[in-house]
Amino acid sequence: MVTTARGSGRHRHGHVTINDVARAAGVAPSTVSYALSGKRSVSEEVRRRIQETIAELGYEPHAGARALASRRSQIIGLVMPLRRGVHVPILMEFAAAIVTEARSHDHDVLLLTGEVDGDGLRRVANGSLADAVILMDVEEDDPRIPTVRGLGRPAVLIGLPDEPDDLVCTDLDWEAAGRIGVEHLAALGHRQVGLVGQPPQVYERHTGFAERFLRGLLGAGAALDVEVATQPCEASFGDLRRALDGLRSALPDLTAVVVHNEAVLPLLREELTSRGISVPEDLSVLSVEPDSMARQVPLSAVTIPVDEIGRTAVRLVMHQLEGHEVEAATSLPPRLVEHGSTGAVRHR
Numbered sequence: 001m002v003t004t005a006r007g008s009g010r011h012r013h014g015h016v017t018i019n020d021v022a023r024a025a026g027v028a029p030s031t032v033s034y035a036l037s038g039k040r041s042v043s044e045e046v047r048r049r050i051q052e053t054i055a056e057l058g059y060e061p062h063a064g065a066r067a068l069a070s071r072r073s074q075i076i077g078l079v080m081p082l083r084r085g086v087h088v089p090i091l092m093e094f095a096a097a098i099v100t101e102a103r104s105h106d107h108d109v110l111l112l113t114g115e116v117d118g119d120g121l122r123r124v125a126n127g128s129l130a131d132a133v134i135l136m137d138v139e140e141d142d143p144r145i146p147t148v149r150g151l152g153r154p155a156v157l158i159g160l161p162d163e164p165d166d167l168v169c170t171d172l173d174w175e176a177a178g179r180i181g182v183e184h185l186a187a188l189g190h191r192q193v194g195l196v197g198q199p200p201q202v203y204e205r206h207t208g209f210a211e212r213f214l215r216g217l218l219g220a221g222a223a224l225d226v227e228v229a230t231q232p233c234e235a236s237f238g239d240l241r242r243a244l245d246g247l248r249s250a251l252p253d254l255t256a257v258v259v260h261n262e263a264v265l266p267l268l269r270e271e272l273t274s275r276g277i278s279v280p281e282d283l284s285v286l287s288v289e290p291d292s293m294a295r296q297v298p299l300s301a302v303t304i305p306v307d308e309i310g311r312t313a314v315r316l317v318m319h320q321l322e323g324h325e326v327e328a329a330t331s332l333p334p335r336l337v338e339h340g341s342t343g344a345v346r347h348r
Contacts, residue, residue, distance in 0.1 A: 016059040017150035019166060025053040030323050033152075076102050076317055077110045077130035079121070079144075081137055085199035087235075087263045090290060090306065091136070094158065097310025098134060105318050107131070121147045132317045134158065138169075140206045154320035156313045159208040160329060168320065170312045170330040174209050177302045177334035178216025181258050181286055184300075184336055186224040189345035190256040190284060193221065194247030195230040196240070196268075197260050203232055213260055213288070227251055235263030240271055255345050256284035265289065265297060280343035287341075299341040302334050 022029040027046060035042045035050045042050075053059075078098055080091055099109045110130055112120070121144060124130050131153065135144060138159030148155045149166065157169040185193055195217060197203070198210045214230065221228035229250035231243035248254055259265060265287055272279060279285050287301040312330055319326045 016057045018059070018152045019149055021050065021053050021057060021059050024057060025050050028325065030320070030325070034323065072131045072321075073129065074106060075108050075110050075130045076314065077112060077124045077133040079112045079116045079133060079135045081115050082113045083115075083137060083201070083205070085201035085205075086137065087261075090262060090304075093290060093292065093306045094136065094310045097307045098314055101311040101314035105314065107314075107318075117144065117147075121151065131321060132156070134313050134317065138208045140208050140211055142208075154317050156316045156320075158309060158313050160212070160331075161208060164329055166328065168316050168326055168328060170309060170316060171209065171332070172304055172309065173331040173333055174212035175216035175219070176331075177288065178213045178218075179220040180334055180336050181288070181302050182217055182220035182224060182226055182228070185256045185258075185284060185286060185342065186220075186226050188256075188284065188342060190226065191345075192227045192229075192251040192253045192255060194244075194251055194254050194257045195228065195260060196243050196247070196257055196264060197230055197232045199234050199261070200232040210260070217258065229254075233261050233264055235261070235267075237267055237271060240264050240267050244271065244275075254283070256286065256342065258286045258288065259299075260288040262287075262289050262293060265293070265299070279341050281346065284342040298339045300336070300338045302336050305332055305335075308332060 018029050018032050022032045025032065027050065031042060031046065032050055035047050076098075078095065080095060082088065082091070095109070095111065102109050110124075112124070116124070121133065124133060133148075133151070133153075133155045134157075135148065135155065136158045138157050138161055140162045142161045145161055145167070148157070155168065157164075157167055159171050160169050161167070182193060195214075197214070198207075202210045218228055220226070229247050231246045233239050233243040244257075247257065259268060268285065269279075272283065272285075277283050285299055287297070287299040288304065289297070289299075289301050290304045290306045292306070309332060312332070316326050316330065
């Protein structure tokens with residue numbers, strides 16, 4: 001939010017961003033950047049309008065931002081907080097994809113695994129530690145978003161916040177992923193489906209991917225007359241047992257479970273075997289997991305294209321650094337692969 005200094009007619013120093021200037025001048029943020037850096041030609045009329053807007057708003061570009069086009073660090077900052085409830089192996093898959101793609105563009109990656117707040121992001125940007133940033137574990141009302149909008153340099157979110165306007169985001173279309181899971185099971189005759197979900201902390205933070213998948217799942221259930229019950233789950237046998245018991249209690253005729261929790265998948269087969277439950281004869285199991293895992297674990301799955309998402313994030317960064325316009329949101333379509341763990345409902 002931009003505040004105006006009382007009586008001066010100008011915005012207070014430190015609150016005006018390059019995006020504010022672009023909106024007021026009716027141009028793209030990259031055009032403002034070109035007018036300041038001289039990296040690309042801008043018409044005299046547009047340059048004059050931008051300069052007048054800068055004077056009116058009191059915008060003071062950071063010296064590092066003015067020189068960004070000519071003096072780059074060749075580093076991309078990857079903000080990947082290791083919070084409670086996150087599955088670290090998948091984060092490392094994202095990191096590997098991002099590093100590999102960045103190297104193909106002659107860039108290195110600065111990995112930030114702590115809680116990087118607004119001040120931390122500004123230090124990374126203003127200290128010229130990185131030419132651009134990629135943010136992961138995006139929450140629906142993410143407190144980092146206002147800072148990202150004012151960084152004055154490229155930023156890409158892996159995930160979608162509630163209000164993604166003027167932000168560059170990429171991710172799996174998680175709502176579609178939830179829908180195709182229910183549609184697949186409904187086509188097999190399942191009418192009571194349980195979700196073994198993410199750890200409770202992920203939902204408490206309103207993490208975007210988990211909330212969107214849940215919305216898609218529940219929405220499809222309502223549309224297809226499929227009862228859906230959900231249970232969050234920590235990565236332990238005890239919590240998995242509690243989650244399965246909770247689903248059975250809520251849905252006495254439960255015939256299928258969707259597992260959106262990669263960490264419990266190795267435990268699931270053993271737990272079902274100990275209960276004398278055969279897959280898919282007694283219970284259909286549909287997992288949500290990365291492509292790499294789906295190739296190793298014989299479960300039907302809605303797959304997460306981790307490598308493609310990571311590489312797309314880097315390409316979006318590079319397009320911005322090169323001055324190209326990019327799409328605000330890039331949603332990758334989900335894909336369902338069948339490995340025999342889902343089947344038609346048997347009459348009992």
